[in-house]
Amino acid sequence: MISRVKRSIANDMESSPAQVARRTGRPLSFDRDAALVTAMHLFWRHGYEATSVADLTRAMGITPPSLYAAFGDKRRLFLEAVDRYLGGIEAIEHGIAGAASARDAARDLLVAAALGDTGDDTPPGCLLASSLVTSSPDAEAVRETLAATRRRIEAALRARIERDIHEGLLPSGSDAEMMAGHLFAVVQGMSTLAKDGAGRNKLLGIVDSAMAAWP
Amino acid sequence: MISRVKRSIANDMESSPAQVARRTGRPLSFDRDAALVTAMHLFWRHGYEATSVADLTRAMGITPPSLYAAFGDKRRLFLEAVDRYLGGIEAIEHGIAGAASARDAARDLLVAAALGDTGDDTPPGCLLASSLVTSSPDAEAVRETLAATRRRIEAALRARIERDIHEGLLPSGSDAEMMAGHLFAVVQGMSTLAKDGAGRNKLLGIVDSAMAAWP
DNA sequence: ATCGTTTCCTAGTGATCACTATGGAAGTCG
DNA sequence: CGACTTCCATAGTGATCACTAGGAAACGAT
Known part of the structure; x- marks a missing residue:
């Protein structure tokens, strides 16, 4: 992670003052982040195991040694692609924790999933x-x-959800674990439905149906 | 499918009258159905692509040529395992169509999924x-x-669900497509949750949470 | 016993898997 | 310029993939 920051700083040198030590040696001949995004799309479409290193290098326009030098191995490339996909797990956690209400957090998560599952x-x-x-x-x-x-x-x-229960915004008998489990199951399930052909309107309708379970 | 029936009749010959032509040649040295169940468990645990023919033959106690002779190829073995798992897709459809109410059909499906996802x-x-x-x-x-x-x-x-709407057992404004989509998304999602470690009580609680969306 | 039939195992097929050793090419430094 | 560092592509590694050719073995029928 640290090396990634250093590297991207080095790549941005032309537009930033010379306050960071410039790397010596031959510079990277490809856009590391663009290659990562390409890999992310492949993993997204075909999954981790069904995406081969040969598939990756072909789509990224680099050779296997370059992939291994830049990303470590297939496993680390995948995990970095997941992190890039999520925009950082911490950002998601903060987004949920910082919502105006548990209901908003839930609806936002479901809608974001429905939209993300059906991008053009x-x-x-x-x-x-x-x-x-x-x-x-x-x-x-x-x-x-x-x-x-x-x-x-x-x-x-x-x-x-537990916070809203404690603050009296939700009925005290509400079961936060099962409510969260239900909503998260819907998130997982919508992904499969999207892969099976469901469109955006279908998924947004499912979000409404699921939110009808809210107390 | 027909050959499967013929074969199982032939295998049951000792206990049935000689009204079906007995097969000539060397008999099968393994229990075809038991081998199918073994394959089903492997596909169930590791998925279709991650289960190799070598994994299958090792667990089934047979060699690759026997597997190919008995089941065709990996794809057909998998599809037969899925059919064996479901007990026939028609049986499931009839079960849903024949439930006393749409609500019963939905709850039965969700509970069956929750229990099936968490068998000992x-x-x-x-x-x-x-x-x-x-x-x-x-x-x-x-x-x-x-x-x-x-x-x-x-x-x-x-x-x-549409039938119950037409019969007035559900509000006429109900959206059967989205209700079914929601419940089926929960079925799909519970499977992932179970693989991620959720237990039976968790899944049954999720069923209750999901059914709270029922009108 | 012999024949036809079917299943059995041994031993492979070429293709693809993730991954890398090697040496030259392309840069930055003094 | 020459020294140093880093990245590049070529060309592989052994392992595993789904699948099968070939011949011996085990049966019912005669």
Whole structure:
């Protein structure tokens, strides 16, 4: 992560004052971030395991040694693509925690998922939800990393609901764990529906249907 | 399918009268159905693409040529395993259509999914929902077959809801498509949650939360 | 016993997997 | 310029992928 920041600073040198040490040696011949976005789209469409390094290098316009030098290995490239996709897990958590109400947080999350699952210029479905659901034993550790990210988002939503319960904005008998679980299941499920062909209006209608469960 | 019936009749010959021609040649040395169930469990746990033929033959206790002779190829074995898992897609459709009310059909489907996703002796999650969400281009046709099965179940649920709307058992303004979509998204999502570690009580609580959206 | 039929295992096929050793090319420095 | 650093492409590595050719073995029928 630190090296990534350094590198992007170095790449921006032409437009910034010379206060950071310039890297010596041959500069990178490709746009690292553009290559990362390309990889993200491939993982998004075909999933982690079904996307081969050969697929990646072909789409990114680089050779395998360049990929490994720039991103480590397939696993780290994937995790970096997921981070790039989410815009940082912390940003999502803060977005949920900082919503005006738990209901707003829930609706915002569902609508964002529905829109993100059905973008015109992006693959259908959600990268986080769908790119690594089942896995070979080799990829199990990567799968678990993604599962942990999914649980963090669900936990953030649950915490926001609990806050509204404690503040009396929701009935005291409300079950925050099950409400968050339900909404997060809808997020996961909408991704599969999108991959199976559901369009944006369908998913937004599902959001309305799901929000009808709100107390 | 027909050959399967013939074969199982032939295998049951010891206990039935000699009205069916007995097969000549060396008999099958393994229990075809038990092998199918073993394959089903492997696909269930690891998904279609991550389960190799070598994994299958090792677990089934047979060699690759036996697998290919008995099941065709990996794709057909998988589809047969899915059919065995569902107990026949028609049975599911009839179950939904024949429920006492749309609400019963919905609740039954969700509870069956929650229980099936968290069996003690079976892998977590749902074979239909999780074994082939994303795929390589090679497996895209198989993925689409599974997607069609998923859509059939959702369509059966939607049809059952529409019937109750027409019969006045549900408010005339109800949107059957979105209600069915919501519930089916929960089914899909619960499978992912189960694979991510959610237990039976959690999923049953999610069912209650989702059913709270019922008019 | 012999024949026809079917299944059995051994031992592979070429293709693709993630990944890398090597050496030259392309830069920045003094 | 020459020294140093870093990235580049070529050309592979062994492992695993789905799948199968070929011949021996096990059956019912005769």
